[in-house]
Amino acid sequence: MKGIMIFVFSWILMSFLASAQDKTVELDEIVIEGLPFEKFVSGSKIIKADSMQLAAVGQGTLANFLQENTTVYIKEQGNGMLASVSFRGTGSSHTGVFWHGINLNSLTLGNSDFNSFPIFLFDDITVQFGGASSVHGSDAIGGSIHLSSNPRWTKGSKIHVRQDFGSFGNVFSGVKLDIGNGKWESKTRIFYKYLKNNFPYSVTDRIGDSYEVKQDNAEVENYGLLQEFNRKIAENGYLSLRGWLGKNYHQVQPLMVTTPEETLAGDEILDKNIRLVGEYKHFFKNGLLQSGLGYVWDYQLFDATDVIETKRMLANLSYEWTLSDKTILKAGGNTKYIIPNVWSYDTDLTEWRGDAFLSLHQELIQNWSANLNVRKTFVPFTESPIAPSLSTSYTFKKASKIHEIRAQVERSYRVPSFNDRYWGDQGRTDLKSENGISSELGYHLQLNTSFDLDIATYYMIVDDWLAWKPAGGVWRPYNLKKVEASGIELNGKWKTNISSASLHLGAMYAYNHSILLEGVGEDDPSVGQQLPYTPRHRFGLNANVTYQSYNIAINNSFTGKRLGMDVNDKEEEVDRYFITNLSISKSLSMGKHRLSIEGKVQNVFDVEYQNVKRYAMPGRNYLMSINFFINNQQ
Amino acid sequence: MNKFRNFLSVAVVMAGTLFFISCDENNDIEKELESNGVVVVNEGNFGAGNGSISLYSEDSLKIANNVVKNANSGSEIGSLVQSVYAHDGVGYIICNASDKIEFISMEDNDYLANPETDVSAPRYMTVAGDMGYISCWGPWGANYDLPNSYVAVLDLTTRKIIDSLDCSSGPEGIIAVGNNLYVANSYDTTITIIDLADETSSVLKLNAAPLHFANDGSGSLWVTLGSAFKHAAVHVGLQEINISDNSLGVFVQVSDLSGSGKMAIDGSGENIYVLTAQPYPSTATEVFAFNISTKTLGNTALISGENFYGIGVNPDTDMIYVGDSKAFAGSGKIYVYDQTGIMVDEQTASIAPNGFLFN
Numbered sequence: 001m002k003g004i005m006i007f008v009f010s011w012i013l014m015s016f017l018a019s020a021q022d023k024t025v026e027l028d029e030i031v032i033e034g035l036p037f038e039k040f041v042s043g044s045k046i047i048k049a050d051s052m053q054l055a056a057v058g059q060g061t062l063a064n065f066l067q068e069n070t071t072v073y074i075k076e077q078g079n080g081m082l083a084s085v086s087f088r089g090t091g092s093s094h095t096g097v098f099w100h101g102i103n104l105n106s107l108t109l110g111n112s113d114f115n116s117f118p119i120f121l122f123d124d125i126t127v128q129f130g131g132a133s134s135v136h137g138s139d140a141i142g143g144s145i146h147l148s149s150n151p152r153w154t155k156g157s158k159i160h161v162r163q164d165f166g167s168f169g170n171v172f173s174g175v176k177l178d179i180g181n182g183k184w185e186s187k188t189r190i191f192y193k194y195l196k197n198n199f200p201y202s203v204t205d206r207i208g209d210s211y212e213v214k215q216d217n218a219e220v221e222n223y224g225l226l227q228e229f230n231r232k233i234a235e236n237g238y239l240s241l242r243g244w245l246g247k248n249y250h251q252v253q254p255l256m257v258t259t260p261e262e263t264l265a266g267d268e269i270l271d272k273n274i275r276l277v278g279e280y281k282h283f284f285k286n287g288l289l290q291s292g293l294g295y296v297w298d299y300q301l302f303d304a305t306d307v308i309e310t311k312r313m314l315a316n317l318s319y320e321w322t323l324s325d326k327t328i329l330k331a332g333g334n335t336k337y338i339i340p341n342v343w344s345y346d347t348d349l350t351e352w353r354g355d356a357f358l359s360l361h362q363e364l365i366q367n368w369s370a371n372l373n374v375r376k377t378f379v380p381f382t383e384s385p386i387a388p389s390l391s392t393s394y395t396f397k398k399a400s401k402i403h404e405i406r407a408q409v410e411r412s413y414r415v416p417s418f419n420d421r422y423w424g425d426q427g428r429t430d431l432k433s434e435n436g437i438s439s440e441l442g443y444h445l446q447l448n449t450s451f452d453l454d455i456a457t458y459y460m461i462v463d464d465w466l467a468w469k470p471a472g473g474v475w476r477p478y479n480l481k482k483v484e485a486s487g488i489e490l491n492g493k494w495k496t497n498i499s500s501a502s503l504h505l506g507a508m509y510a511y512n513h514s515i516l517l518e519g520v521g522e523d524d525p526s527v528g529q530q531l532p533y534t535p536r537h538r539f540g541l542n543a544n545v546t547y548q549s550y551n552i553a554i555n556n557s558f559t560g561k562r563l564g565m566d567v568n569d570k571e572e573e574v575d576r577y578f579i580t581n582l583s584i585s586k587s588l589s590m591g592k593h594r595l596s597i598e599g600k601v602q603n604v605f606d607v608e609y610q611n612v613k614r615y616a617m618p619g620r621n622y623l624m625s626i627n628f629f630i631n632n633q634q
Numbered sequence: 635m636n637k638f639r640n641f642l643s644v645a646v647v648m649a650g651t652l653f654f655i656s657c658d659e660n661n662d663i664e665k666e667l668e669s670n671g672v673v674v675v676n677e678g679n680f681g682a683g684n685g686s687i688s689l690y691s692e693d694s695l696k697i698a699n700n701v702v703k704n705a706n707s708g709s710e711i712g713s714l715v716q717s718v719y720a721h722d723g724v725g726y727i728i729c730n731a732s733d734k735i736e737f738i739s740m741e742d743n744d745y746l747a748n749p750e751t752d753v754s755a756p757r758y759m760t761v762a763g764d765m766g767y768i769s770c771w772g773p774w775g776a777n778y779d780l781p782n783s784y785v786a787v788l789d790l791t792t793r794k795i796i797d798s799l800d801c802s803s804g805p806e807g808i809i810a811v812g813n814n815l816y817v818a819n820s821y822d823t824t825i826t827i828i829d830l831a832d833e834t835s836s837v838l839k840l841n842a843a844p845l846h847f848a849n850d851g852s853g854s855l856w857v858t859l860g861s862a863f864k865h866a867a868v869h870v871g872l873q874e875i876n877i878s879d880n881s882l883g884v885f886v887q888v889s890d891l892s893g894s895g896k897m898a899i900d901g902s903g904e905n906i907y908v909l910t911a912q913p914y915p916s917t918a919t920e921v922f923a924f925n926i927s928t929k930t931l932g933n934t935a936l937i938s939g940e941n942f943y944g945i946g947v948n949p950d951t952d953m954i955y956v957g958d959s960k961a962f963a964g965s966g967k968i969y970v971y972d973q974t975g976i977m978v979d980e981q982t983a984s985i986a987p988n989g990f991l992f993n
Contacts, residue, residue, distance in 0.1 A: 077681070206745045208707035255683040255732070258709050259748050262734065305776045343777035425863045469961045470941065471917030473892030473909070478917075521917075521940050525964035525982075565679040566964050566985050571700065572684060614683040614710070 035126055035146055036101075036290060036318075037135045039328060040359040040371045043391020043408030044132060045442050045456045045489070049125035052504070052544065056553055056583065058598075058625060059164050059172035059193055062097075062125070062145065063114035068555050068581070070127055071489055071510030071538045072143065074114060078253030078615040079197055080220045083114040087129065088458060089485035089514025089534050090142030091465075093414060094436070098136065099147045100242060100277050101334075102294055105139055107310045108342060110417030116248050116271060120162070120174050121189045121226040123149035129489070130458055131412030131438045134373035134389035137355045138415040141436040141462060142485075149187060151230040151240060154180035159630035162191075166600075167621035169196025180230075187228040195220040199618035202608065203256055215616055217266030218253035222246070237282035244275040255614045270301040288320040290332075309341040310418070318357075326363040333357065344424040353379045353415075367395045379415050381429040387411045404444040412436040420466055420477040432479045436462040452493040459486045461517075469520050482518035483531065487511050506542040529567040533574075533612070535560040549587040556580045564613050577609035585625075594632070598625040671698075672948065672955070673725070673991035674968055675718050676984035685715030685729065686984045687743070690968065692953060697968070697981040702727070702736075705743035711736055712749075718991050719759040719766070721790065725991075726766060728756045735759075735768065737793055740993065752795040753786050762810035762830055764790050769805035769817060770798075780804045780821050785828070799833065801826040806895075807846035811855060811877055818844035818857060820895075823865070825857065827880055838880060841869035845895025850903040850926050853877050858888075858895035858908065872897075872908065872924060872931075884929050888922065892942070896989070901949030905973075909945050910935070921945065921956060921975075936975040941966075946990025953978070957987030 038046070047070060057065045063083035066072045073086040084092030092111040097104045105112050119125070126146040133140050157179045164172035174191035197218035202210050225245045232238045252267040274297040282289040294314035301307055318332025335354040357375035364370055370392040377384045389410030396403050414434040421427045438460035445453040465481035487510060494505045514534045519527045530536065537560035544553045557579055564572025585598035599622070606620040671689030674697070678685030688699045703710055712732030719726045720740055727736040734749040735756060755771035765787055772782035780803045787797035804821030815828040825838040842859035849855050855875040861867065867889040874883030890910040897908040906924040919942035920935035937956060943966070944957030954975075958967040966987045970979040 204707060204709065206706040206709035255681075255713055258712060262732075262749060262751055303774060305774065306778060467961070467963075469917070470943070470959060471911070471914075471919075471961070473894060473911035473919065474914070476914065520961040520963045523940070523960070525960055565682050565684060565962075568965050569984070 035148065036320075037359070038126075039361050040330065040373055041128065041132060041135055041391065042361075042369060042371060042393040043389075043406045043440070043442075045129040045406075045440070045454065047127045047129075047491070049127075054119060054122075054125070056555070057119045058162070058600075058623075059174070059191070060119055061115045062117035062119060062147070065119050065125060066114065066127070066145075068540070068557060069542075071491075071508050071540065072127070073533075073535055073538060073559065074611075075533050076115070076611045076617075078218060078612070079199065079215075079618050080115055080195055081218070081250065081253045081615070084111060085114055085143075086534055087143030088460065088487060089483070089512045089531060090436075090460075090462060091531075093139065093417070093466075094141035094143075094434075094462070096132075096136050096139040096144040097147070098144060099244070099275065100240075100279060101292060101316060102275065102277060102296060102314060103137070103139060104147075104275075106298060106300075106417075107312065107338060108298075108308050108340065108418045110139070110414070110420065113271075115250075116246070117147060118191060118193070118222065118224055120176075120191050121149075121224055121244065122147045123152075129456065130408065130440050131410045131436050131460065132389070133387040133412035133414075133436075134375045134410055135357070135359065137357075137375055137377050138384070138413060138433070141412040141414055141434065142460075149226075149228060149242075151185060151238060152178070153182050153230070153232075154178040154185050154187075155182045156180070156631060158632040159628075160632060161628045161630075162625060164623055164625045166195075166623035168199045168618065169194065170623065183232045185228075185230040187226075187230075189224070189226040191222075191224050193220070193222045197253070197618075199616070199621065201256065201616035201619070203258070203260075205259055211260055213257055213260055215253065215618075217251045220248075220250045222248045233280075236284070237280065240277075240279045240281075242275075242277045242279075244273070246271070246273040246275075248272075253615060256616050267303050270304075272299040272301075273297065286322045289318075290320075291315075291317045306343070307341065311339045311341075313337045328361040330359040331357070338418075340418055340422075342418070342422075345418070345422045349422055351380055351418075353377060364392075369393055373410075377413070377415055377433075379433075382415055382421065382431060382433060384415055384433040385411060385413050385435055387413055400448045402444075402446040404442075404446075406442045406444070407440070409439045410437075412438065416466060416477065426474060426476045428477060431466065431477060432464045434462060434466060434479070435464050436460055450495045452491075454489075454491040456489045457487070458489075460484070467520050478520075480518065480520050481516060483514060484517050485512065485514040487513055501545055501547040503546075504542075504544040507540070509537075509539040511537060526567045530563055532565050532567055533562045535562050535576075537576075549589070551583075551585045551587070553583045553585075554580065555582075559611075572613060574610055574613045577607055577611075578605075579607060579609070580604040592631050594629040596625075596627040596629070598627070599623070600625070671993075672946075673718055673720070673993075674957070674983050674987050675715055675944070675989040675991070676966065677715055677943075677986040677988040678713065679962055679985055680714065680731070682985075683710060683713040683732070684985055685711050685713060687711065687715070687718065687727070688968075688983045688987070690981060690983075692948060692951060692970065692979075695979045695981075697983060699982075699984050702738060702743045702745075706745050709745070715988075716756065717758050717989055719761070720991055720993060721761045721766070724790070726759050726788075728759055728768065730755055730757065735788065747793050750788065750793055750795055754782075756786065757806055758808050759788075760808045760810045760815070761790070762813075762815065765830075766790055767799070767808055767810065767815055769801070769808045771804055783819070783821070785815070785817055799828055800835065801828075802837070804843075807844070807857070809847040809849060809855070811849055814877075814880075816847055816855065816857075816875075818847065820845050820860070820862065825875075836880070838875070838882075840873060840882075841865065843895075844873075846897055848897055848899035848906055849877075850899060850906075852903060852926075854883060854926075856897075856899070856906055856926075858891060858897050859885075860891055860893060860895040862893075872906065874929075886924065886929060886931055888924075888931060890920070892919065894943075896945050898945045898947040898954070898990075900947045900952045900973075902952070905947075907936070907945055907947060907954055909942055911942075921954065937969075937971055939969070943986055944988040944990060946992065948990075948992050950992070955990045957983070957989065959986040959988070962986050 076083040160176040162174040177188040248271040277294040279292040316334035320330040333356040338351045360372045391408035393406040416431045440458040442456040464479035541556040562574045583600040588595040674688035676686045712729035714731035716730040725738040734751045737746040757769045768786040775781040785799040801817045802819035802822040806820040807818040817826040828835040842865035843862035871888040892909040892911040912918045921937040943959035946955040954971040
């Protein structure tokens, strides 16, 4: 009965949202169906992208989204180039990126390029801070990100066409097409993006003169297609089939030149991916069955010669019991079969791995709940720890205020990558998984529906952190480093109406203290110091004003000083930077259709900055967008 | 309040003075070192463009880092400084990842010209006559092999690449002896010997991957032979080549020879010091002495430590220099030892000191 209730409730909610979408002209947050794990992680800080933020990112990538809307640090090795993430002072391999439960991190490298995930393809982005291996498995040490699009049971058709032209040879064309009759639904997202990326930057030459050069060898060309079919089966089940094809080409932006005559040889990287997921959800009287099958093909070609390729087949099954109105229990597991094709691995190398997990949500007294999650990954040779987490949250309402206090302790882990374990003669199958132990405490205040404040503090130790070391003249991975990370994150949102204008303000700040306790050797000179490329401070200030058919958005983000690769060398420090983006749009309503024209200025104050030392970034630049929504006022 | 203000101004003045003092002192060291310093080559981190040059004085036991950058308005050298060669007062800085050769004056470290960028993955240089010869790996082929390696010929007068000579895969060490140019093809098991008079070449076959050369001045050329992950340990070590007829002389096994095969010969040609690395799972690195007259390798390591990356011997004092990469995790160190392996000095250099040059 309860299962049907949940189903009916979500059905009503979705219908309501769908109808709400039809009527409102103003962009606003749209609450969506929660992700399957959400009810078990109420102790975690979770940020969900609202439709306004997603629209503002437009043709941008997950790197752009996180940079502009969260305090997470993105280390971008040039404009639109390899972007790695640092959640709470952890490294690029310590973040799980999931698409409907599939960890998208490269199996060979163990991490992701956050510029390879275009926001245009996704309806929902959920950012979970802190360790969550007990729910998501390997990699979720510093944080995890969930890209998804849930069924919205479209009735009729909805089309969104986007066309952008921007500075430095930027062109973007994208179409979103949703068709359905309430029982079945097809969602299509397709785009093409090109960026010549020949922005100018200035260099001081050897006699102290400044001159301007144009960035060379930094071209980006991406194609993407995401197709989703949702079909209701009987009264209480539905099937979703999703396919995501991507082709991302980019030249590798070289270091800044040191003389105008210098030309740097350019590398290039071509990534092709096929990701397929079939998922079936069935709502029983007191439970929910979820099962899925998937296939992922990752192919990378470096300089048109070297291939790094993996294929994986995946299957998962889980069941969620609603034991009483206070207790929900979920158990499940998954398995993967991986076939790599990497020249330096043994040719017959394949791997089976699997995960098993158990999650419990228990309401203790009214408004006070606790969660217990346990998960373990089974990998050949490698010992990976059993990762439990215990979290609790307490909510109390007072007049129009809702207070929530949450706390969590957890263990998280990261299984060494294929390269760590199987690379030529250097990989080691006797490596341990990286091991994180963390605790966090959070407070959330919601005032009416107009003000929202979140404070999160955390403390984390990551041990057995893998580092490749040229020991004995040969680079090999070792479980060497130990890192202590602690910090505080503040997020505030305020919504108000001034006469007929509606104003949204957002502010965020993060302080991170990430210290190397044990380094690559006894005399590692960086022990005791903040990790390289891990800013102590980040903050952001956003404002969005809608007046009649006009919208103005300002996005400011500050990234504090980062230590360079040699943390003891002051000259290697990378300066802080403050970047402002401004956009103005006008919306024209045409019956059931809508046309929106947007002009955007990025890096308004033409700040000269580097994210990674010696890699140029563009100054002020412009973007013009036309969005046409057919049968779709959103 | 007044007191605080006074204190503040005193503090500011003091801090300012300190700054000037330290600057002046640094300049003094650099000046002193420019004339008689030992060049320390700091390779830098991969993809970071932070390769640099340090100067060290054995007399005053002082080091100055980033000397080339400081002498040139902060203009940086480039990415992965593989080696430096000096000839006639000109320093040739070979930047492997930046694909260029920078030219500096050895007197004041000023850049002399725009870099020559017509090279692909340059490694090491030698000079014969008015020409420089630079081993170049060329672009990577499939599966990271090196099908297009070559030797670039640099006209020392015009500072331009004027020619290229053929060799096999992955040329590393390069040395000119008389009219012959020896090129160690480290992705192969051969040495290409090029007669510079007529540019004809011959190939010397070996049992492992040749890496670096040392000329003992008594008719023998020594080359380190590395395993390159595939050659048997019995073939890894030091190989003698008789310069007179390019025949192979003795072979001495050094099974723990480091992957880079780096070595250095002393001024009198009596000893060769080779970098070794204990086999996995040990992470220790060592220096072994090889006596050229008795053709024997020391029974035990002369020097031991972690992360040894570069080696050199000052030909005037026979002091042994070792670069410690600190596993590329931060500023490396250089250590100076006497011939008995006793450390006489230790200094902080920059990222990954990989070699030394003595004037």
